[in-house]
Every structure is written in C-alpha cells, then in structure tokens.
Amino acid sequence: MKNRLLQKLLRPLALLGVGIGGSSMLSAEPLRIAYSDWPGWVAWEIGIQKGWFAEEGVDVEFLWFDYVASMDAYAAGQVDAVTVTNGDMLVTGATGKPSVAILINDISNGNDMIVARPGIETIADLEGKTIGVEEGFVCHLLLLKGLESVGLSADDVTIINTPTEETPQVLASGAVDAIGAWQPNSGQALRSVADSTPVYTSADVPGLIYDLLVVDPATLEDRRDDWMAVVRVWYRIVDYLMDDDNFDEALAILANRVQVSPEEYEALFFGTKILTLEQALEAWEPGEGLDSVFGSSDVVNAFNVSNGVYDELLDVENYFDPSLVREFAESLEE
Amino acid sequence: MPKNKVPWFAVRQDLSGRRQSLLALLSFALPIGLWCLVSYVPSIWHPDVRLHISAEREGSSTVYTPGNHLGKDHFQRFVQTIREQNLEIQRYWRGEQEVTEPPRMVRRSNQRVLRQIGRFAVANGWLERDERQDDEKLFEIWRGLAEGELRGREQRLTEENLEILRANWAWLEEMETFSAAALPAIPLQQLLPQGRPANPVFLPNPHDVVLSWWDLFSEEPTGEGKTLRERLGYSLRIVFSGFLLSCLIGLPLGVLCGTYNLFSRLFEPFVDFFRYMPAPVFSTLLVAIFGAHDAPKIALIFVGTFFQMVLVIAKTTRLLDRSLLEAAQTLGAKNRHLVLKVIVPGVMPNVYNDLRILLGWAWTWLVIAELIGVKAGLTEFIETQGRWRNFDLVFPVIITIGLIGFATDQLLAFLRRFLFPWEPKGYRLSLNWLTEGHRKE
Numbered sequence: 185m186k187n188r189l190l191q192k193l194l195r196p197l198a199l200l201g202v203g204i205g206g207s208s209m210l211s212a213e214p215l216r217i218a219y220s221d222w223p224g225w226v227a228w229e230i231g232i233q234k235g236w237f238a239e240e241g242v243d244v245e246f247l248w249f250d251y252v253a254s255m256d257a258y259a260a261g262q263v264d265a266v267t268v269t270n271g272d273m274l275v276t277g278a279t280g281k282p283s284v285a286i287l288i289n290d291i292s293n294g295n296d297m298i299v300a301r302p303g304i305e306t307i308a309d310l311e312g313k314t315i316g317v318e319e320g321f322v323c324h325l326l327l328l329k330g331l332e333s334v335g336l337s338a339d340d341v342t343i344i345n346t347p348t349e350e351t352p353q354v355l356a357s358g359a360v361d362a363i364g365a366w367q368p369n370s371g372q373a374l375r376s377v378a379d380s381t382p383v384y385t386s387a388d389v390p391g392l393i394y395d396l397l398v399v400d401p402a403t404l405e406d407r408r409d410d411w412m413a414v415v416r417v418w419y420r421i422v423d424y425l426m427d428d429d430n431f432d433e434a435l436a437i438l439a440n441r442v443q444v445s446p447e448e449y450e451a452l453f454f455g456t457k458i459l460t461l462e463q464a465l466e467a468w469e470p471g472e473g474l475d476s477v478f479g480s481s482d483v484v485n486a487f488n489v490s491n492g493v494y495d496e497l498l499d500v501e502n503y504f505d506p507s508l509v510r511e512f513a514e515s516l517e518e
Numbered sequence: 519m520p521k522n523k524v525p526w527f528a529v530r531q532d533l534s535g536r537r538q539s540l541l542a543l544l545s546f547a548l549p550i551g552l553w554c555l556v557s558y559v560p561s562i563w564h565p566d567v568r569l570h571i572s573a574e575r576e577g578s579s580t581v582y583t584p585g586n587h588l589g590k591d592h593f594q595r596f597v598q599t600i601r602e603q604n605l606e607i608q609r610y611w612r613g614e615q616e617v618t619e620p621p622r623m624v625r626r627s628n629q630r631v632l633r634q635i636g637r638f639a640v641a642n643g644w645l646e647r648d649e650r651q652d653d654e655k656l657f658e659i660w661r662g663l664a665e666g667e668l669r670g671r672e673q674r675l676t677e678e679n680l681e682i683l684r685a686n687w688a689w690l691e692e693m694e695t696f697s698a699a700a701l702p703a704i705p706l707q708q709l710l711p712q713g714r715p716a717n718p719v720f721l722p723n724p725h726d727v728v729l730s731w732w733d734l735f736s737e738e739p740t741g742e743g744k745t746l747r748e749r750l751g752y753s754l755r756i757v758f759s760g761f762l763l764s765c766l767i768g769l770p771l772g773v774l775c776g777t778y779n780l781f782s783r784l785f786e787p788f789v790d791f792f793r794y795m796p797a798p799v800f801s802t803l804l805v806a807i808f809g810a811h812d813a814p815k816i817a818l819i820f821v822g823t824f825f826q827m828v829l830v831i832a833k834t835t836r837l838l839d840r841s842l843l844e845a846a847q848t849l850g851a852k853n854r855h856l857v858l859k860v861i862v863p864g865v866m867p868n869v870y871n872d873l874r875i876l877l878g879w880a881w882t883w884l885v886i887a888e889l890i891g892v893k894a895g896l897t898e899f900i901e902t903q904g905r906w907r908n909f910d911l912v913f914p915v916i917i918t919i920g921l922i923g924f925a926t927d928q929l930l931a932f933l934r935r936f937l938f939p940w941e942p943k944g945y946r947l948s949l950n951w952l953t954e955g956h957r958k959e
Contacts, residue, residue: 247810247892256802257891262810297579349905372906374580378592382579428622432651440743443902446651447633451574451581 214243215403215410216263218254221349221442222366223449223456224290224395225267229441230424230434231417240420242413248441250349252318258283258398265399269322270477271484273398273503278494284404284505286411287397287418288464288477294387295455296326297370299355300362302379308334310383313361316346316354320493322393323348323364325484328491329392330384338491352376367452368444387455391474392483394467395456404505415508419461426460465513468506477504550724557723560715567593568716570638570673573600573708574630582711584637585908587719597710604682604707611689611704621703628701631686632656634709635663642670657696660687679709722910731914746899750918753884753895756812760819760887761880765873768827773869775828776835777861789828797822797883801890810891818890822883823876830872831865838864867934867941874930881923 219225228246231237237244247254247263258266259281268276269292270285277283304310307330317323328338346354351363352372362383363373374380386393397414404411424430432446439449459467471479481500489497524531532538556562566587574581575596582588588596609615617624636650639659649655662668663675664687675683686706693700717723734746744752774781797818804814804821838861846860888897896915903911 249892257805257810260806262805262891294579352905369905371579371581375582375586376907378589380580385579431626436651444906445583445585447572447583447630447636448581450630 214245215265215407215414216245216247217265217267217397217414218247218249218257218263219267220249220251220254221368222251222267222395223295223368223438223453224292224458226438226441227289227421227425227458228267228418230421230437233437236417236420237413240413240416242410242417244414250347252321252347258400261400264403265397268396268398270394270396270481271325271392271488272321273396274481274485274488274498274500275320275493276398277498277503278488282401283398284401284503285396285398285477286404286505286508287415288459288467288509289395289397289418290456290458291391291467292366292386292393292395293390293455293457294385295367295370295452296323296364296386296393297366297382298323298327298330298362298364298384299351299370299373299377299380300383301355301358301377302381304361304383305381306334307331307384308336310362311336311340314342314344314359315362315364316344316351316360317364318348319343319345321348323366325487326384326386326389326392327364328487329389333384333388355380367455368442368448371448371452385455389474390457391480394477394480396477408508412508412512415512419512422458422460425458461509461513461516464509468504468509553721554724556721557717563717564715565590566716566718567713569711569713570641571634571679571709571712573634573711574627575599576603587716587907588713590715593711593713600708600710604710607705607707617704619705624703624705625698625701628706629653629698631706631708632660632690632696632701635659638670638673638675638712641672642668643672644668653696653698657690657693660690664691673712673714676710676712679712682707682709719907720909722913726910727913727917730910731917734911734914735918746896746915749894749896749899750922753888753897754922756815756887756895757819757877757880757884759812760816760883761823761877763816764820764824764827764876764880768824769831769869772828772831773835773857773862773865775832776838776865777857782832786829786832789825793825793829798886801886805891812894814891815884815887815894818887819880819883822887823880826879827872827876830876831869834868834872835861835865837868863940867938870930870934870937874927877926877930878923881919 217228219228232244232246247257249257251268254263254266255268255272255276257263258268259276259279267289273283273285298307298310298315300310300313304313310331315327317327324343327341327343331337331340344354344360346360346363348365348369351365351369353376354360355363355373356376363370365373370382374382397418399411425434435446435449435453438453439446442449467475467477469476472482474480474483478500481503485498485500488494524533524537526533526537533541567590569582569584569586569588572582572584572586573596582596606615610617632653633651633656636645636656639645639656640647640650644659644662645652645655659668660683663680664684689702689706737745737747739745739748771781771785775786776782800821801814801818804817808814808817842860842864843856846856851859884895885897888895889901893901896919900912900915903909903915
C-alpha cells in the first residue's frame, strides 16, 4: 500500500519529464524474476533475447542483480521469483520467506570453486588459513563440505565474509589465502593471481549444488498458467543449448550478459551441467542421495543445522513443487 | 603594466596573465606527460605481457584470453607448457598415440585453434571486431599467413608460430573452404601464446584509453545491452532528477529558514540531525519502499543533497546584508515585499553558487545510488568492467564523468553573469583559470 502511494506521489514528477520508475509501473504487472551471473541462470537470457516469453504468452521482467542482492530483493517482496541454489533457498526459507522451487536449471559441475593462492595445493593445506567467502551461502557450504572431506571443520580456518563478486580482487590483494566463488568470478580469481589453483570444486561433490528457479507460493497459486509458460520457455532454452549448431550464438549471448568474451565463456560452460527434461525428471524423484534434489537438500539441510546457519531442520518437501515440470513433460507425450 | 615584470617566485603576487595561463596548461600537461612516459618507454616498468594470442592448457581451470596481462615469468612458463603439449600432439599425427577424446570434442577444439588468431587478425585490420569468430574468413587468413601473403603490420607471428601454422595448414588446406564437420578429428597443434610488454592492467596506455573512449561513445544501439551513450543519458537523468527534486523543496525551505526564525527553529534542528546520517545507510530501506529501479536511486540523491541544501541556503540567506532590509523598510516595504523583492533577489546569486557545489555532491551520491536495487547507468558499467579488470574501458568513463561535471560547472559560472546582472562580483568559485589571467591584464 505504502509503496503504491509513494509511487503515485512521485508519478507527477515522472510526467514532468523527470522520469521516475519508467513505464513498467503503468502497464499490467509482469512476472518479476531476479537473476544473477551463474551460467545456468544467465541462460535465461537466451529466452529473453529471442522473445520466447512473448511467444509463450507470458509477460516477464527479468531483473539483473548480484546474487545475494537478488535474494534480498526476493525476501523483501520486490520480485516474484529468484534464481538460487537449493541450499540458499533453504537459508532464505529459514528467515521466514516462503519459497517453492518449480524448476531445476542445472547441477554445478565444477564452476563453484575454492581457489587458493600459489603454494596451497590441496584442501587439507587450508588448515589455519584465512578464506574469503560469502558467509552462509553456497560457496561457504562448498568450503565446509571440502574441509569435512579431509577431516577438518569450520573451526580450523578463519572465514572472512566477502561478497562473491569481490573475491577476485580480495584474493589478488593477498588479504586471504583462498576464496570461494563461482564462475565467472572464480575464473577471474584464477586469472588475476598467477599459479593459483582450485583446490576443491563442485565437481568433487556433484549433486550438492542444484540451481533452481524459486517462486513465491502466492504468485504460483495466482498465476500458475504464467509460470507454466516460463517452464515451457526454459525447455526451449535447454533444447536450443543442446544443439551444437547454436553453440557459438549461445556463447555470445551468455558472455555478453556478464561482459566476458565468448572464448572465456566456452571454457567455463561445462562446469555447469544443464539438465535436460529427462535428467531433470530423474532429479525430481524423491531419493536419498545427491542424485535427487530432495536427497541433496536433505543433506544440505542437516549440514546447515549442524553448522549453525539456522537452528532447526526445515521441512524440505514443502520447498519443492515438481508438478509444473511433470505436467509439461506429460503435455509433450500427448 | 609591462609584461613579465613579476618574477616567477614572488611572494603573494599574481604572475602575468600569459604565465598564469601557461601554468594552467602545464597542470594538465604534466600528469598526462608522465603517464605517456611510463606507458611508452618500455624500459620503464612494463612488468607484464599483454597477450594478443592465447592458448589452452590441458587440465588447467585458468583460461587466458587475448588482452589479459601475465607476469613475464608466468608468460614464459605458459609458452613452455603449450610447447610441451604440442610435442604430445605431434605424436598423434605420427601415429604413435591414439586419440581418445570423441571426434566432436576434438573438432571443436580444432575450431578454437583456428580462432586463436581472431584478435590478432582484428589488430592487423584483416577482420572487423565482430568477425573474430567468422570461421570462413579466419580460414582464408590462415591460408594467407601460411602462403606468406599476409604478414601483419601491427603484430606479427613469431617464426616458431609460423612453423606451427604451416604445419597445421598442411592438414587444413584440403578442406578448400571452411567446414566445421570437415575439421580433422586429431588435435591440431596450438599456436604459442604471444604478446607485448605492458604495464599492469590498472595503468592502460593513453592511446588505448582514447581509442576505447571513441569506441564506447560511438557504439550504436544493437538491442543487446545498453550503449554507453544510453547509460550516460540515464545517469544524467538520475542525477538531475534527484537534484531538481531536492531544489524544489530545499530551495524555498532554505530561504524560509533563513528569513523567519519560526521556520529556522522548526526545521533546522531536525535537518541538522538528519544530515549526519550518511545517505547510503538508507539504501536498503529506499529499495524496500520504492522498488528496485529508478525511484530509490533518485531518492538516495535526494536524501544526500536535500538536508545539506536546506542548511547551506538558510545560512546564505542569513548572510544577506541587513542594511538592504533596513533601506527597504524605510521605503515602506512590508513583509511579503521584503521577502520577494529584497531577500530573494538579494540571495539568489549566492544561492546559485551554493547549488553549483551541491550539484557536485549529487554526482558523488550517484555512484552509490546506481548500485542499489538493480544496478544501472555508468556505475554499473564501471563496476562490471572493473571487476573483469578491463581498466582501459573504465578510465574513459571516469574521465567523461569528470569532464561533464567540469563542463556543467563552467557553463553555470558563465550563465551566472547573465542571470544576475545586478550582482557585479559576488564570490567567485569558477575555475576560469585560462581566461582569468588575461582578463586582469
């Protein structure tokens, strides 16, 4: 209410040519989706550029954010949906914002990394060292998993809370011994510090990090058809990406969004495993291990509690709604 | 007065106009000259190598592309690694070793070998910038290089690379014209990385900055992303929206506070308290209230300038010569007339100068404002490019902002004369350093 009122008050200024808020305020509400620089989410850009959302009959507005800022915007109700990892969805959920994942974009397959300065060769070498990661979020989880794999824990390292986008500079500055980041930030870190190495990556624990489209349950209820259209667009994007002939064009679109060169993007693209519809349907099956998005989230859930990210186990099942993807798959069979 | 009478070192005396102008020019020429010196004399500094041909190291997650800077030692090791990889590759061709990778992947990496010369070809003017991945054209350039028809003016291939290129060409030329499917399913040798000595990325060469300035500002809209001119327009809109909004309320309020003790007591203590809270601390709050687009940005600039404005203008108003008021009263002016006919015209010239300073503040807040909510405008560009260490793109933007601020201020200083003809001098903030000296003569 308050929001509307203020916008109304400001509107005359916009009409005076001062220009506040742009035209979007005046038209019918599009679905607002916050997305960020992870390759699996940048892929949405293909649908945007090609006008597939309009073709599928849904009005969307994609808003480009830094990752944590995108979650903040979602938690503040500024957007209807956000692109996050399964672990971070739970973290956001634990703060009281209800969320439900309707789409699995990909599995991180190496693009999330712990990058260490020269001289540190393995994750075990990190004992007693200082590490810059964004606390409570996906790379923190990866780091703790990595430490756990060699019998270390969070107490054995010093963590400095660092925004992921800043990690390359922070590593280059020498203020930390290692950083946690995803591509293209991790690649930039590797490039800016000669002989730095990834000591642990998501390829070491495939299935730990699922990348999702998470929507506000209220908008899912009100506008399910619109979200179905978004699901249809996503699988058009996946089909497009799976076709080798489109590869160069796809790289150009993706690279342009994050302002790196296509050459560079090609090198990092396979660290994100985009799931085909079949693979996604398998991941949507309930199961215990990391092959299922439910199993993976159970692992993360338990992990978050034991590491004090939040206090009580969450009811993971409530955070997923595979029905849209299943419905889409059925519609193809008909 | 005869010219050049004042010696160069004269305590508290103005130099002649010509000398003042000369010094003013030098104040720009010196730093720029120093920059050129450090950039163009290779024996000074130049610790890095700037790549114009890069290569891929197997099993390494670190990818270098042309334009990246590497330390000299690191570069040598990089070249050595590729050399060793090439030795391995030669064994495939001699049949001493079987290729295990799927043909599809090998063809793709061979396509990348072909593209290794993309930027190199652009630098030599054989390709347009957007043709770096045009394989047909690249193929013809390979032919030209292998047959010795193309040599390169700006950059040349080393002898070692020419040999590799010719060896590869022996396998490629059968294709006649390029076809991705017809590329050999055995890996080709990669060209060795090449580059030239360079300063660290944060100190690009002056001509690179000028060239990228030209490229950035002459870019035509393509629909993909925003051009820099669009961004500049956006940033100007945000700054001036915030600033005008602030003037709309701040100006009258400031004058009222300076005129009536009632308003001064009613508003100034709170305003004084509020201005101590730095504007950026409100950023998340503003996003929550106004959404993520333009409104919170404008609001931040408003918060950053408004409170200062009220106080500054109230103070300026109070400084108005009391005798002017007394004179008017003697002539029978009443309350309303005093405000509109004496105070407002009396303080306006000085208020105008205050506003020029406050406009500078607005620009300062812009840099923070554009980062809240959805990032936008020039700052987003600076942020992303800075993050990827493309400082040759960052400098032109920073300098542009400086130039705009400077030009606006000079323009306002110039207009002042025409806006307030009744004000002969007033205090002068303008840096009319070039003309100043001459005028005094």
